Amino acid sequence: MIKLLALRIVAIYLLLACLFQIGYIDGVSNVMLSIAGILTTAGFLYFAIRRNLELFSRKEAVFWKREENKLRSTLESIQDGYYETNMEGNLVLFNHALVDILGLPEDELRERNITEFMSMEDARKLKQTNQWVSHTGTAVNCVGWEVIRWDGTRKSVEGSIVLIRESEGGRPTGYRGIIRDITERKDSERMLEESQYRYKSLFDHNPDLVCSIGFDGTFTTMNPSTEKITGYSANQLMGRTWSHLLGTGSKLRMLRYFVRAKRGISSSFEISVQHKHGYNVDLQIRLVPIIIDNQVVGVFAIGKDITEHKQAEETINHMAYHDALTDLPNRRLFIEQLTLGLVQAERGSYKLAVMFLDLDRFKYINDSLGHTFGDRLLQTIADRLHQCISTTGMIARMGGDEFTILLPVVIDENTVVQTAESIIEAINQPILIDGRECSVTTSIGISLYPDDGSDAQTLMMNADAAMYRSKEINRNTYEFFNPVMSVQASERLEVAQELHKALDRNEFVLVYQPQLHFESGQITGVEALVRWQHPRRGMVSPVEFIPLAEETGMIVPIGEWVLRTACRQNKAWQDAGYGPMRVAVNLSAYQFKQSNIVQKVDEILQETGLKPEYLELEITESISMQNADYVIETLDQLNRLGIQISIDDFGTGYSSLSYLRDFPIHRLKIDRSFVNDITASDGDAVIAASIIAMARSLNLEVIAEGVETEKQFEFLLSKGCNEMQGYFISKPLPAEAITDRLLINKITATGHTFMQNN
Structure with a gap:
């Protein structure tokens, strides 16, 4: 009996040696090999002991029972699951680790088939593997499958399968093996695979340039975006250095940051690379060191194409410093350049000139011909100014029709005069826009550093004052600044500010100049004329404040006030019983161009x-x-309201008779410039007579203004003029005085009697 047991033990150890020979070489760790050996030996011993326990004496049984417990303890101490099955796959022996893996209590697990814990596919593969092991007698290791635990959770496992024989060379009785839970390892592998996929996806599908560069500066990897951004294929770039994509300046910049990256320091910077087709691409580059085992082994370059962003940035910057209409520098850039020019002029001890200019009567042209025409006109003026200014000078548009010119180096003041004269000559040339010819003039003011100021603000203010002086004197000329202009400019500004308050303070008054009918001698109408009754300056002439009102836009509300006041006064005269008559109100160009002028009059x-x-x-x-x-x-709409229309200052413009024939007007007013010398100048007499004759042929009435002498009166009467107004009849009078005249007019039969009483 002892001999038989010994033989069985020897057989067990021979099987154990065999297991070590075929052990877990492919994919199973040395630890698992050791465990496999121990467990296999333990299994054989346990099996031998269990089969032969009845053969021993009581003393021997106790001994072997103790050994069995040791082996059982050994099996339970390991973390991997050990199992033995019969040939059908039913579990006959297993340790507690297997219970944990399968998730079923030990008393319920015995005699269950191991395939119950697998999917159908895995069960089929296991049966095939068992058949192969049974047929060949060769152990199999690293068999992997997924355990479906009793609670439905799943675990990834890896195991070995060894055939159990009844004796050496005997018939197979079952299978034994080890099952290791590799769920965490599988999860790690899956996470690693997913991480690698994500990295590859991020690398391949990243819209930004991503490439790796070796220590020698050569490309080692690159993504498709690198090819797209540079225009070069990967084959054309691999093994080449980044330097051939860069210009000289960019190479030095890149080299500085590349050296930092090789030292382990990340950097971000902008750089320009040259595309394969020759144009530049702006990139925001970040160089990141590639560190493995605490050693820098290369450099990652990540580049974002910011070409469009840079272009947009440049566009925005250009817009911030340039006028949108003419593309000239604007006020902001002009002041910056003027300030810089002053510093250089001080260092170089030379003069500097600032020129202010605007177009005479531009607002009138703009309102008359439309803003589109006005914009084209300003663009044409800007082009002509460029032709007059050298490359060292600078032209800027301040706004509206105002331009400034900087001459940063003035050695001889005659050059400033020559420049001003060339500008005037260039602007005076006729301008043809969309088939319409237009002529404009300009007024220029000039200030010099250091004579007229030492800072930008003072020089600009003084040049502006000189420009206004030029406009007041004669227009279409230039003026150098002198200190007197500063006082005048200050007064002008003060008047403009007070003008805004004059309406609210009821400082405007109307006076009325009678209009006399030649044949009847009766007052047939009055012309309403506005005056400014300033509390400190006294009565201000329209010549002083009307141009300011037009420049500031106050002419529209002032004109509306004049129209309302004149209509109210005329209605009051009629209500008082005086004979009905016309009240004439002058409409400025700015009022006439208001889109709601007809509605406002109504x-x-x-x-x-x-x-x-x-x-x-x-x-x-x-x-x-x-x-x-x-x-x-517009005139048709006013005429349909029943309003009388007259053309003022007739003869001073360039009227087209064809237009005049189509206008719904009632009378022409001969300008006083012709009436003044009507008896002394044959030319003026002929013009006045021609206007009267032309009006009669068009069935229009004629009124002459500025009649101051009896000879003028007699001449106009002899030529058939219908009405007149002027100091020969009466100067403009306040409403109360006109009331008295209307009373006289009411009781006087002839104009001759009226003049005698005057």
Whole structure:
């Protein structure tokens, strides 16, 4: 009996040696090999002991029982699951680690088939593997499958399968093996695989340039975006250095940061690379060291294409410093350059000139011909200024029709004069826009450093004052600044500020100049004229404040006030019983161009109760000749209201008789410039007579203004002029004085008696 047991033990150890020979070489650790050996030996011993326990004596049984417990303890101490099955796969022996892996209590696990814990596919593969092991007698290791635990959770396992024989060379009785839980390892492998996939996806599909560079500066890897951004294929770039993509300046910049990256320091910077087709691509580059085992082994370059961003940035910057219409530098850039020029002029001990200019009557042209025409005109002026200024000078648009010129180096003041004269000559040349010819003039003011100021603000202010002085004197000329202009500019500014408050303070008053009918001698109308009754300056002439009102835009509300006040006064005279007559109100170009002018006039008539036929609106000849279609349409609407229309200052413009024939007007007013010398100048007499004759042929009435002498009166009467106004009849009078005249007019039969009483 002892001999038989010994033989069985020897057989067990021979099997153990065999297991070590075929052990877990492919994919199983040395630890697992050791465990496999121990468990296999333990299994054989346990099996031998269990099969032969009844053969021993009581003393021997105790001994072997103790050994069995040791082996059982050994099996339970390891973390991997040990199992033995019969040939059908039913579990006959297993340790507690297997219980944990399969997730079923030990008493319920015995005799269960191991395939119950697998998917159908894995069970099929296990059966095939068992058949192969049974047929060949060769052990199999590293068999992997997924355990489906009793609670439905899953674990990835890896195991070995060894055939159990009844004796050496005997029939197979079952299978034994080890199952290791490799769930964590599988999860790690899956996470690593997913991480690698994500990295590859990030690398391949990243819209930014991503490449790795060796210590020698050669490309080692690159993504498709690198090819797209540079225009070179990977084959063309691999093994080449980054330096051939860069210009000299960019190479030095890149080299500086590349050296830092090789030292382990990340850097971010902008650089320009040259595309394969020759144009530059702006990149925001970040160089990141590649560190493995605490050693820098290369450099990652990540580059974002910021070409469009840079272009947009440059566009925005250009817009911030340039005028959108003319593309000239704007006020901001001009002041910066002027300030810089002053520093250089001080260092170089030379002079500097600032020139201010604007276009005479530009607002009138802009309002008459439209803003599109005005914009084209300003662009043309900007081009002509460029032709007059050397490359060292600078032209800027301040806004509207105002331009400034900087001459940073003035050695001889005659060069400033020559420049101003060339500008005036260039601007005076006729301008043809969309088939329409236009002529403009300019007024220029000049200040010099250091004579007229030492800072940008002072020089600009003084040049502006000189420009206004040029405009006041004669226009179409230039003026150098002198200190007197500064006082005048200050006063002008003060007047402009007070003008804004004058309406609210009720400082405007109307005076009325009678209009006399030649044949009847009766007052047939009055012209309303505005005056400014300033609390400190006294009565201010329209010549002083009307141009300012036009420049500041106050002319529109002032004109509306004049129209309302005149209509209200005329209605008051009629209500007082005086004979009905016209009140003439002059419409400025700015009022006439208001889109709601017809509606506004109608509202005032409704408000004051004056009938339309007793209101006469005077427009200047120059207004009537600009944008004739608009003028005719507007005049037609006013005429349909029943309002009288007259052309003021007739003869001073360039009237087209064809237009004049189409205008719905009632009378022409001969300008006083012709009446003044009507008896002394044959030319003026002929013009006046021609206007009267032409008006009669067009069935229009004629009124002459500025009649101051009896000879003028007699001449106009002899030529058939219908009406007149002027100091020969009466100067402009306040409403109260006109009331007295109307009373006299009411009881006087002839104009001759009226003049004697005057």
